[in-house]
Amino acid sequence: MSGLLTRCLRASAWLLLILMVAGLLSYWSPCAKGADDASGSVGNADAAVRLAFNATLDAERAGANVSGLIVRLNEAGAVLVEAEIALGNGNSSEALSKAAQCVGIAESVKSDADALRASSLDGAQTEFWTYLIFSVVSVAVFVVALALVWRRFKRGNVRRMLGMRLEVAHDEA
Amino acid sequence: MKLEDYKVIFVAVGLVGILIFASPALSLVLRLPGGERFSELWVLGPGHMAEDYPGNVTAGVNYLIYVGVGNHLGSSAYYVLYVKFRNETEPLPNSTSGAPSVLAPLYEYRVFLEDNNSGEVPLTFSFSNVSFSGSKSTVGNFVTNGVSYSVDKSASWDAVNSGYYYQLFIELWIYDPVSDVPSFHNRFVSRWLRLA
Numbered sequence: 001m002s003g004l005l006t007r008c009l010r011a012s013a014w015l016l017l018i019l020m021v022a023g024l025l026s027y028w029s030p031c032a033k034g035a036d037d038a039s040g041s042v043g044n045a046d047a048a049v050r051l052a053f054n055a056t057l058d059a060e061r062a063g064a065n066v067s068g069l070i071v072r073l074n075e076a077g078a079v080l081v082e083a084e085i086a087l088g089n090g091n092s093s094e095a096l097s098k099a100a101q102c103v104g105i106a107e108s109v110k111s112d113a114d115a116l117r118a119s120s121l122d123g124a125q126t127e128f129w130t131y132l133i134f135s136v137v138s139v140a141v142f143v144v145a146l147a148l149v150w151r152r153f154k155r156g157n158v159r160r161m162l163g164m165r166l167e168v169a170h171d172e173a
Numbered sequence: 174m175k176l177e178d179y180k181v182i183f184v185a186v187g188l189v190g191i192l193i194f195a196s197p198a199l200s201l202v203l204r205l206p207g208g209e210r211f212s213e214l215w216v217l218g219p220g221h222m223a224e225d226y227p228g229n230v231t232a233g234v235n236y237l238i239y240v241g242v243g244n245h246l247g248s249s250a251y252y253v254l255y256v257k258f259r260n261e262t263e264p265l266p267n268s269t270s271g272a273p274s275v276l277a278p279l280y281e282y283r284v285f286l287e288d289n290n291s292g293e294v295p296l297t298f299s300f301s302n303v304s305f306s307g308s309k310s311t312v313g314n315f316v317t318n319g320v321s322y323s324v325d326k327s328a329s330w331d332a333v334n335s336g337y338y339y340q341l342f343i344e345l346w347i348y349d350p351v352s353d354v355p356s357f358h359n360r361f362v363s364r365w366l367r368l369a
Binding site for chain 2: 049050053054056057060061066067070073074077078080081084085089127128131132134135136138139142143146149150153154157158
């Protein structure tokens with residue numbers, strides 16, 4: 001009888017222990033998941049800012065004015081720092097919120113930078129052909145004009161030479 | 174003057190004229206080398222001047238400095254400024270090898286600048302949990318821009334300069350679009366702080 005009681009007590013103790021461990025795991029896992037989510041979101045925000053900056057650089061190389069984009073990138077950078085601080089302090093919800101805000105700004109910067117780059121490339125192509133045509137036409141006109149001036153000058157010079165009289169100096173003595 | 178001499182003058186004028194009229198198209202193709210490319214990093218006192226820097230510091234008092242960055246790299250740049258704090262024995266960045274300090278940053282700024290532009294960011298700091306025992310002082314917390322960090326750094330009494338000395342320094346890192354990571358830009362500024 002006492003053996004049965006001991007077995008029952010032991011089984012109950014094991015059951016209680018298993019329930020406690022399961023309870024602790026169920027309590028910890030959302031916390032750990034929340035921290036992981038926040039860490040991943042901050043990492044995504046960092047990547048989004050880098051992508052936005054690369055797009056801004058491309059737009060700048062295409063000849064676009066990127067002053068407005070740089071102002072917004074600074075805003076995204078400041079929000080990213082706030083997200084990292086919140087993450088460091090264990091404030092996952094704030095880190096998630098700031099990271100989402102940062103991604104929003106960075107994505108809008110990237111989209112605007114891509115549009116600016118496309119319009120700048122169109123503008124640059126038009127400018128390139130305008131400059132090229134202007135240069136070719138103006139060089140051709142200049143060369144033709146110079147050739148005509150040279151011909152006139154040469155003809156005039158030859159005529160002047162032919163019209164010259166030979167002068168002989170006499171020795172009166 | 175002979176006709177041949179005039180011909181030479183016409184040819185010279187022609188070449189100069191062709192260069193002048195072709196310059197708009199040439200400007201699209203030829204790129205003249207720019208000036209020297211570099212970044213600037215500086216630290217200023219609370220009045221945006223190179224004066225009144227906090228030197229003698231005490232616990233619980235807020236101090237303000239400004240950290241400035243200038244971009245002369247020929248294109249926009251993405252800088253990261255790391256704020257670090259050390260005692261006399263901990264390492265500074267190594268300018269010769271271009272290696273940053275191994276100390277973990279306490280705070281950071283992310284600054285984007287167009288070419289030939291500069292910017293300044295405020296940096297406030299204070300100390301808490303400061304203790305003195307014998308010839309040793311300990312700083313428990315370093316508070317920067319309202320965020321408190323546990324640092325637990327100790328400094329021994331400096332008999333030559335009569336004080337406990339700590340150093341606040343800021344490293345300049347730059348994002349490289351090719352490698353897609355920021356790397357140390359081999360520049361840092363620092364201020365010695367005498368704790369009383």
